[in-house]
Each structure stands twice: as C-alpha cells, then as structure tokens.
Amino acid sequence: MNRHKDDRGFTLIELLVITAIIAVLIGLLLPILAGARARAHKLKCLNNTRQIAVAATTLFGELGEKLPYRSRGCCEWGEAAEQLLPYLGYTKEVFDCPANPGNEDYSQCKMPNYDFYTDYEMNGWLCTCPSHTDRRQSMITDYSLAAYAYDFPYAPWDKRRVHKGGVNCAYLDGHAAWLADEDMGLDGPEEDKFYNKGHVIQAMWR
Numbered sequence: 001m002n003r004h005k006d007d008r009g010f011t012l013i014e015l016l017v018i019t020a021i022i023a024v025l026i027g028l029l030l031p032i033l034a035g036a037r038a039r040a041h042k043l044k045c046l047n048n049t050r051q052i053a054v055a056a057t058t059l060f061g062e063l064g065e066k067l068p069y070r071s072r073g074c075c076e077w078g079e080a081a082e083q084l085l086p087y088l089g090y091t092k093e094v095f096d097c098p099a100n101p102g103n104e105d106y107s108q109c110k111m112p113n114y115d116f117y118t119d120y121e122m123n124g125w126l127c128t129c130p131s132h133t134d135r136r137q138s139m140i141t142d143y144s145l146a147a148y149a150y151d152f153p154y155a156p157w158d159k160r161r162v163h164k165g166g167v168n169c170a171y172l173d174g175h176a177a178w179l180a181d182e183d184m185g186l187d188g189p190e191e192d193k194f195y196n197k198g199h200v201i202q203a204m205w206r
C-alpha cells in the first residue's frame with residue numbers, strides 16, 4: 001500500500017504550494033537582479049564618460065585657445081562626438097550608454113559620417129558655433145566643473161532619462177563622475193536647473 005502511495009507523485013495542493021513558493025522567490029529575485037543590472041549599466045556608462053573626458057581633454061589641449069567647431073550648429077551632439085573619435089581609436093561604442101536603447105529619435109545625436117547616434121549630450125556651450133563665436137578656452141573659469149558630455153536626456157524632470165537619480169558626466173579636467181539630481185540645482189528656472197551649480201559652462205563664463 002505504502003509503495004503505491006509513494007508512487008502517486010504530487011497532489012494538487014502540493015503542486016500549488018510549490019508553484020506559489022517559486023512565484024514568491026521570483027518576485028524576490030527580480031528586483032535584486034534588476035538593481036544589479038542597473039548598477040552594472042551605470043558603472044559601464046561611467047567608464048564611457050571617463051574615456052570621453054580624457055579624449056575631450058586631449059582635443060582641447062591640441063586646440064589651444066580655440067573651442068571645438070561645429071558646422072551644423074551648437075546643439076549638434078553627433079558632430080561633436082564624431083570629433084572625439086580619433087582620440088578614442090574610432091571606437092564609436094564609447095558613446096553607447098548600456099542603459100539607453102539609443103537616441104535614434106533625436107537627429108542632433110547622429111554622427112554626420114556614421115550611422116551611429118551618441119547617447120551623450122555634448123555641451124554646446126563648450127564649442128564654437130554660429131550663435132557663439134567669440135568664446136575662448138581661457139574664458140572657462142573651472143575645467144573641473146565644465147561638463148563636456150553627459151547622459152541624454154539629462155533633465156531630472158524628463159521621463160525618458162535612463163539612470164535613476166542622476167547622470168554620468170565627463171568633465172574637461174579629464175575626470176568623470178556621477179552627478180546626482182540634488183547636485184544639479186533644482187531651484188532655478190526650468191531650463192537653467194542643470195546649469196545653476198556651475199556644472200555646465202553657462203555659469204562659468206567670466
């Protein structure tokens with residue numbers, strides 16, 4: 001009798017209990033895995049911005065007093081990113097944030113000579129373009145606050161942003177760092193919020 005009972009397999013109740021336990025375990029594990037994935041993305045992205053910072057610093061050093069020139073306009077980040085490629089061994093993937101599926105929706109992000117879109121905004125205030133041609137490198141008051149590239153979209157109020165709570169930034173002294181929302185200055189007018197703490201060049205012109 002006992003052997004027959006042992007062979008019968010699981011009862012419906014046992015199956016339901018096992019299914020419920022597995023469901024609970026999955027429910028517990030998924031957020032942990034998602035968090036780990038987000039942290040890994042953030043770290044890889046920081047590494048990207050670190051390489052961009054070094055490349056941008058090299059470019060600025062070579063230009064001397066001049067700022068990088070953009071023929072298509074101040075907001076043409078793709079063109080600005082492309083200018084850094086020679087200093088990055090033409091590795092376009094450096095401009096690919098792993099948390100961002102791509103900025104193909106934004107024409108300004110496209111590199112003019114490649115079918116590639118940068119996931120980082122390149123600071124238009126740090127270039128020479130039709131609307132500001134009289135600026136020079138010596139007018140930058142603090143290179144360690146001059147953010148040359150940062151995750152785009154960057155604004156805390158932008159729902160399309162790819163990292164929670166901030167962006168990674170490449171600065172012109174060659175360092176890269178995480179810029180948290182609370183350090184962006186959230187108390188200014190809408191469009192100036194990111195600029196208020198001097199992380200972007202607008203606040204640093206003499």
Ligand SMILES: [Zn+2]
Pocket residue numbers: 042045046097098099100151162163168
């Ligand atoms: Zn990123």
